[in-house]
Amino acid sequence: MTRSSDSDAEYLLGHDDRIDDLPAYSHKPPSRWKQAVPWILVGLFGLLSSVLLLREFNQDRLPGFDTELPVARKLIEFEKRKMKSGDDHLYVGPPSQEVDDAWIRLIYGVISILSWHRMPSNDDRDIGLNFNLDATEIGKFADKTFSWPQDGKFFTGVQFNHQLHCLNRLRQFLYLPYYNQTDFAKEHGESYTMAHAEHCINYLRHSIQCHADLTPMLWHEKKVDHTSHHTHGHGTLSDKATSALYLDMETTYTCRKWKPIHEWVSSRQVNYNEREDLIEGGGNIQVLD
Secondary structure: OHHHHHHHHHHHHOOOOOHHHOOOOOOOOOOHHHHHHHHHHHHHHHHHHHHHHHHHHHHHOOOOOOOOOHHHHOOOOEEEEEOOOOOHHHHOOOOOHHHHHHHHHHHHHHHHHHHHHHOOOOOHHHHOOEEEEOHHHHHHHHHHOOEOOOOOOEEEEOHHHHHHHHHHHHHHHOOHHHHOOOHHHHHOHHHHOHHHHHHHHHHHHHHHHHHOOOOOOOEEEEEOOOOOOOEEOOEEOOOOOOEEEEEOOOOEEEEEOHHHHHHHHHOOEOOHHHHHHHOOOOOOOOOOO
16 A cells, blocks of 8 residues: 555656655745735725815815805905995985995996996896806706896896895985986886885895894993983983993904905896897896896
8 A cells, every 4th residue: 555655646746756856835925015006006096086075075165155156156255344434424325426326336336337327217227136147157056047048148146236236225215205206216116116115124134134143242331421422323312321332333244355256246247138139039028126
């Protein structure tokens, strides 16, 4: 038996081969480079994934809210500002061309004031609270607003212009005898109805409730001198009062920078009269806000 086994071993190995002559199996570990390759690939994949996720995250993290126009959100910058400025007097007081011009510039911008004075009725709706955007600018709101059939532009606007328009209308209601005699009132008398005023009151109320400004009201105590000061802008002082708390009207707020947003909106406003040729079948379209 032993001989047979030796013979078999000799046959399998060959006559000149011996087990001791075979090269020993190498247990040498792989190079560090080969060990690192899988981890490098994992790292590159992770980096690429992070870049893509960060890109998507940044698109979703534009300033402002996802209910606002994305193309306009890019303009948002913030600043500290007091709610009092040297031009406050321009927007109040007895009606005059100067006061009206100040409101026109505020709502429509310097560019539009030239168009305004060319309009025989001074109708702010001829200049437009709104503007047109293409599909890339309107974005996800494309299926939620009117599109002009011939050129595919989307008719839209921003709410702060509507809010300023309403505030100006309420100001004009304080001076109805004056504004009822303007060409605008004669041609568009419905603008000064109580229904319009109530619409504006509720619209501004909803806007204030929506934004819910949490900037604190700050108060300062002052001694009352009844011989020289009996009234205040917000009421009449009692004869018994020895001091009074006055609201600080120069409180600092965090605000969006007005200029870049205002200039962008003003440059895009549309004159409705210039769009009549784009209405399907011709005719005239009226915008009701």
